[in-house]
Amino acid sequence: MQIKVSLGGNRPIYKQIIDQVRQAVSAGELEVGAALPSVRQLAEELVINHNTVAKAYAELVREGTLESQHGRGVFVAKRRIVFSAAERKRRFHSALDVFLADVSVLGYSAEQIQAEVAAKLESFAATE
């Protein structure tokens, strides 16, 4: 798998890594038991501090997506976390509310907003 990070953006680097690993795992690109690049190797590849990679891996291990095998490396774990339906709904609408509040003042019409959302979702689908 290929991980990319952008330093300029608002999103913290460690979160960008988490997002991409989670997506690769849930999309099946990374199978159960597959090895991830080592902390230092990925850090070198991305030209970032290795603590940042370690932090991302630690969070993924904590939530059960990855599994760390002492001395051997980090691997995709068997178990998957799933939020309850209610929790997923709550998180979704919370994120949606923040998004709409942020853009409410930018002068986009409801139709434009929907069109842009649709366009970006399609561009993601095409990339995968």
Place this chain on the structure above:
Amino acid sequence: MQIKVSLGGNRPIYKQIIDQVRQAVSAGELEVGAALPSVRQLAEELVINHNTVAKAYAELVREGTLESQHGRGVFVAKRRIVFSAAERKRRFHSALDVFLADVSVLGYSAEQIQAEVAAKLESFAATE
């Protein structure tokens, strides 16, 4: 208008205030020229420091949503376009990217996301 903040959440208090004022203004709940609660009064209501309220108001003044009259109070400003088209686009897509990254883990399909966005936008239109 009634503003609420949750101290536990990871969204900064001053941003929660900004969100709610922006929504109230763009929904027409607060009309042009309407006075907002004074900095200290709102701070007391929310049981937070007055500087936090001042920071939120200052940001809203800078982006053109509010207007501050020294010694008199803070008011809803006449709608005007403050940012360039490129900047508004940049801000829109930044907010959209954060939103989609946040919900990408929740297992919603592209169609579901679009449906939820459409539904919430319609509920806003109905409110106005």
Place this chain on the structure above:
Amino acid sequence: MQIKVSLGGNRPIYKQIIDQVRQAVSAGELEVGAALPSVRQLAEELVINHNTVAKAYAELVREGTLESQHGRGVFVAKRRIVFSAAERKRRFHSALDVFLADVSVLGYSAEQIQAEVAAKLESFAATE
């Protein structure tokens, strides 16, 4: 770059910092990508509170002059147009009105004012 502030004057400290950074950037003294002194370091140098520096930097980030990378520092951003033409015009004339109101009492003739403005602009051009 060397930043100086005078505490006695009636111009707020954070605005003095903004003025000087803006000038240094627009004069090319600070190139795109260059790092600024850290918030706390500059605060110590100027013997002022670090929040005051942070406030100045935050404003420069918002207007697009600087770019902040959490945990890494603050850097000169790539030049981009943040404000609409109307907003830039509004800001320009607001600044011009304040300037002319301030000097109206000093007995300079219109010709003298124009000559002094021209002279200072030329001195800047020479510096670049």
Place this chain on the structure above:
Amino acid sequence: MQIKVSLGGNRPIYKQIIDQVRQAVSAGELEVGAALPSVRQLAEELVINHNTVAKAYAELVREGTLESQHGRGVFVAKRRIVFSAAERKRRFHSALDVFLADVSVLGYSAEQIQAEVAAKLESFAATE
């Protein structure tokens, strides 16, 4: 004489009054000994707080432009304050520096700045 104030602008109301009285006096529109509108009358006319008018008059009395005659009203005084040439020059360049720093980031060329300054000065000359 006719005094006008704008509440929306950045310039404090009391300073707007001071500016206009000073200009009317130095332009000869208000002769030595002429009476000014009473504090309450002017306040009512401008729909502002009478303390604001009182503050402006107080400053004009303090600097010697006006003279207050207890129980009779406020009048244009005989004596005139004048800054030293050095002080006038210092104040002028300080104001000019702030003006140019403020607009340096708005993307105006030196030629445009000069043209706008010239245009506004001419519009003032035409008004007088």
Place this chain on the structure above:
DNA sequence: GTGGTCTAGACCACT
């Protein structure tokens, strides 16, 4: 180490 947020409390400018 970096920047970002928040508090408590002071003082000033303006109406």
Place this chain on the structure above:
DNA sequence: GTGGTCTAGACCACC
């Protein structure tokens, strides 16, 4: 009473 600025110091997020 209003908003604006500044300080001192704390705690958090990120690298």
